[in-house]
Amino acid sequence: MKLIIRVVTALVLTVVVLAGLVLLLPGEKIARLAADQLETQTGRKLAFGGKVRFTFWPTLGVKADAVTLSNADWAGPEPMLQAERLTIGVAAAELLQGDVRVTEISAILPHLNLATNEDGIGNWVFGSGAPASGGPAASSSGALPLRIEAVDLTGASLRYAAYGEAPVEMKNIDLSLLWPEPDGTVNARATLRPAGEPVEVDAEIGTFAAFLAGKVSSIGATVTAPGGKGRFDGHADINGEASGRLTFGADDALQTGVALGLALPDALAQKTVFGADVTYTADGRLSMRDLAVELGGNKLTGAADAEFNKRPEITAQLRGGALDFSALAGGTGSSGSGGAAAAGWPKGAIDASALGLADAVIDLSFDSLNTGGVILGASTLNLTVERSRAVLKFLPASMFGGQVRGQLVANNRNGLSVGGKLSFNGIRLERALGETAGYSRLNGEALGELEFLGAGNSADAIMRSLNGKGWLEAGKGFFTGFDLEQLMRSGGNGGSTVFDQMTASYIIDGGNLRNQDLLVLLKGFRAEGKGRIGLGARDLDYLFIPQLVRAGSDQVLTIPVRITGPWENPDIRPDLSQALQPKIDEIEQEAKDRVRQKLSEELNTEIAPEQDLNDVLKQRIEQEARDQLLKLLGGD
Incomplete structure (x- = not known):
């Protein structure tokens, strides 16, 4: 019993003596020892511009105001770290031996000034030419990574300048880092607020000392934002190269994008799932394999590559099932953007700046696609974008009940222009004209060719500027809104005109389609036609000339029909002046x-x-x- 009392008494006295020795050490001296130790390990100078005082609880160490940590020589004169207040925790045992082992650094309102150089090395990669003995293993260059057992930053601001790129700035960041073992794993937790809402990042970095020295380490990270969560598992190094599996899921992708500071269309306010095996290199190359994307009910699979140069370059091969992107276009299906309002084509300015955001070559195949204006069946498409000029090729596309081959072009290099050269076979005229131009009075199955070009900053301007040419042939079909036989008998409107065959060629000039050789074969008579169809003004001035041969007679009855007025409600009536003129000439x-x-x-x-x-x-x-x-x- 007496032995136990003596041992306890000795331990208490030892603690009292140690505490006394620590309390006798001035704060400035501890701060200086810590600063010297940091400079030995990192080659960076730690300066104290304000009051320095010793602390015993809750952290053994010092508190200092107006603290700065110098930058890398190549990163400029601005400090890499500035803090209103910095707390440095030290290990008591090493302190009693005249050495300082930093166990904790915490900072209030710090500002981090981060950058990378031409070789992709960050200024946060610490090192000096003469590493301290017993420290972590140096890299092959002799640089020694700094080891601090814990870091805690509150209310931090960040400025990140990647070499050759515009700086990125963020504020109100919280960061905590735990590194209990020199050769062990670091657990890091950060709270970012790029757009006000908190975005949580939880990461584990294996063999952190080797990671800081530039070696590849295992990485696991989870990013949680309002509405969604992402996860990466793989390997990475401090220069940003990484490979592994990246997944993302969100019940509301729009909400997540807004929290991350991204400008996304309202149509993305729906469930989104993403997964891919990714590889990213320090020179800005990203590859994605085993790619799977789900947006709402739309699913795409395939592969993609991207190079993040001044203007990103994207290459992708994608395959989809039944796709419905009508919500992205703000349309409601087949009656969407093709049909303009009765007042005319939209006159609002078209923003085609997206054509200049990236260059791309994308191959896309699918079972069906609803664009919001046009509905496609099983198709293969190729989209090429180069310097604000996009070419969409149909290889072929199932469209309007038939097949379409050719290409459409949108060019925004010197103002917006659109054009195309298409051939089609087996298309339904009522769908083609209805979905693209809002005109559905002509029905039938047709083949033909179309070439066109228009320019302007609105749909109205483009339609009024159209130029081009084409031809078409149609089998059995009908016109709605008038009955030629009834018109020839009584002059009335209404009904339908059924035909057996129709052929025509046309030219387009200044937004007007002009035709001189329309031929329509009907049961018991034939009709020729000529006139103007206003593609820009959405009006008609057209003359049908039907010829009816009376049974048992060689006499031919001709009563031309003139169609004038707007597409939505044209005036259709016999043209008696044209009907009487041949008789007058005969007399x-x-x-x-x-x-x-x-x-x-x-x-x-x-x-x-x-x-x-x-x-x-x-x-x-x-x-x-x-x-x-x-x-x-x-x-x-």
Whole structure:
């Protein structure tokens, strides 16, 4: 019992003596020892511009105000770290031996000034040419990573300048880091607020000393933001190279994107799932394999590569099932953007700046696609974007009930222009015209070609500037809104006109489609047509000329039909002036023939059809006058 009391007493006295020795050490001296130790390990200078005082509880060490940690030589004169207040914790045992082992650094309102150099090395990679004995193993270059058992930053601000890129700044960051074993794992937790809402990052970095020395280490990180969560498991180094599996899931991708400071369309306010095996290199190359994306009910699989240069370059091969992106276009399906309002085409400015965000080559195949304006069936597409010019190729595309081949072009290099060169086969005219132009009165299955070009900063301007050409042929079909047979009988509107065949060619000039050779074959008669279709003004001025052959007779009845007015409500009526003109011409010719015959009898001479009757009469009068004058003068 006496032995136990003596041992306890000795331990208490030892603690009292140790505490007394620590309390006798001035704060400035501990701070200086810590600063010297940091400079030995890192090559950086730790300076104290304010009051320095010793602390015993809760941290053994010092507190200092107005603290700065110098930057790498190549990173400029600005300190890498500035803090209103810095607490440095030290190990008591080493302190009693005149050495300082930093166990903790905590800072209030620190500012981190981070950057990378041309080789991709960050200024946070600490090192000196003469590492301290017993410290962590140095890298091959002799640089020695700093080991601090715990770091705690509260209310931090950050400025990050990657070499050759615009700096990124963030504020109100909280960071804690635990590194209990020199050769062990670091657990880090950070709270970022890029757009105000907190974004939590939890990470584990294996063999952290080797990681700081530039070696590849195992990495696991979880990012949790409002509405969604992402996870990375793989390997990385301090220069940013990484490979592993990246996954992301969100019940509301829009909410998550807003929290991360991203500008996303409202249509992304839906469930999103992403997964890929990723590899990222320090020179800005990203590859994604075994890629799977789910947005709402849309699923895509495939692979993609990206190079993050001044203008990113993207290459991807994607495959989808039944895709519906009508919400992204703000449309409601097949009746979407193709049909303009009755007042005309939209006149709002088109923002085509997205064409300049990146260059891309994307191959996409799918079972079906609803764009919000046009619905496609099983198709293969290729999209190429280069310097604000996009080319979409149909290889082919199932569209409007048939197939379309060719390409569409949008060019925003010097103002916006759109064009295309397409061939089509088996398309339904009511769908093609309805989904692209809001006109659904013509029905039938057609083949043909179309070439067009337009320019302007709005849909209205583009449609009014269109130029091009094309042709089409259609089998059985019908026009709605008028019945040619009824029009020819009674002059009424309404009903439908069924045809067996239709052919036409056309040119487009200044937003007007002009046609001179329309031929429509109908049961019992045929119709020709010519006129103008206003693609920009959305109006018509067209003349149908049907010819009806009466049964058992060779007589032909012709009553032209003129269609004028807006697409939505055209005026359709017989054109009697055109109908009477052939009859008037026929009566006039018959009268001329009778006069010619009578003159031939009276003048006793043959008058050819091509001779002018006035000239014949003039010549006969002159001849009679000449004969009478000769008789008067006694001539023969």
